[in-house]
Amino acid sequence: MPQLKGIKILLVDDEPNILRFLEIGLQNEGFEVLTAQDGLSAITLVKQFQPHIVILDVMMPGMDGFEICRMLKKTENLAVIMLTAKEEVEDRVKGLNLGADDYMVKPFSFDELLARIHARIRNHFPNMWGEVVAGPFRIDDRRKEISYEDKVLELSPTEYELLKFMAINNGLVLSKAMILDKVWGYDFNGEENIVEVYIRSLREKLNDREHRLIRTLRGSGYRIDVQ
Incomplete structure (x- = not known):
């Protein structure tokens, strides 16, 4: 959180x-x-x-x-x-x-x-939610920007929403179904593997080659671990 x-x-x-x-x-x-x-x-x-x-x-x-x-x-x-x-x-x-x-x-x-x-x-109090700090992430919802270790990430709108959702729920296991519902919307009719595609892109932008930041829990989903 x-x-x-x-x-x-x-x-x-x-x-x-x-x-x-x-x-x-x-x-x-x-x-x-x-x-x-x-x-x-x-x-x-x-x-x-x-x-x-x-x-x-x-x-x-x-x-x-x-x-x-x-x-x-x-x-x-x-x-x-x-x-x-x-x-x-x-x-x-x-x-x-x-x-x-x-x-x-x-x-x-x-x-x-x-x-x-x-x-x-x-x-x-949406204005107070404008900037949130979660470990090394700084989320500025007014600018739609996320900084990681004080460097602004170049993110597409969907990447931004996905990373924001995961960082805000730091430490919690998020299933693909939950991610699809919260990021893509309940009426999304595409394939679940779209989540894997975007997770892979985020890992590249975060230089998370060993998946230590965004962890995959087989059969359960994904979890971001930051202090």
């Missing part, structure tokens, strides 16, 4: 262990993070901290997550991801109707939470 600089996240949960786990994980991803254990503290911190995203537990003593979400969405320009141990459809519908932008049921994968955070940033 890429590191996005300047993104502020407020975590709101009455369980200290969950708060600490998420706080450490998100700080390691490059986010600025503050935490709150109740609704009133959360409302106060939003005014002071001005977060871009609030990750909000539903079940809390006093003011619950639904009420906090309703209050924040009336006055603040931010994205809300709600967390709950409940799986009832009516709870999800209630949260979304109050303005929540996404909903996750505990327990959840940290990688999935990261993916949802990135989706919210792209949707709510």
Whole structure:
């Protein structure tokens, strides 16, 4: 996953262990993070901290997550991801109707939470997504340029979209079907081996002759490995 600089996240949960786990994980991803254990503290911190995203537990003593979400969405320009141990459809519908932008049921994968955070940033704050750093890659979506080790790569539009998708999902295995869907579109009717053709071209431009940067996982897909 890429590191996005300047993104502020407020975590709101009455369980200290969950708060600490998420706080450490998100700080390691490059986010600025503050935490709150109740609704009133959360409302106060939003005014002071001005977060871009609030990750909000539903079940809390006093003011619950639904009420906090309703209050924040009336006055603040931010994205809300709600967390709950409940799986009832009516709870999800209630949260979304109050303005929540996404909903996750505990327990959840940290990688999935990261993916949802990135989706919210792209949707709510596209200008902040304009430049993303992922290891040696610098992706400038406004210029449609990708630099590798500070050198701008000469890429076709499709090569750009493919490399951006892989770099942003650094460390994750991406199947050919997933790549075709995200880069070429769900209605693409060509052959899957088009992915192999473009991967080969990217490896040449990255001087990745030994496939150490773009790895092939037989039967699974491809993965970019960068720190």
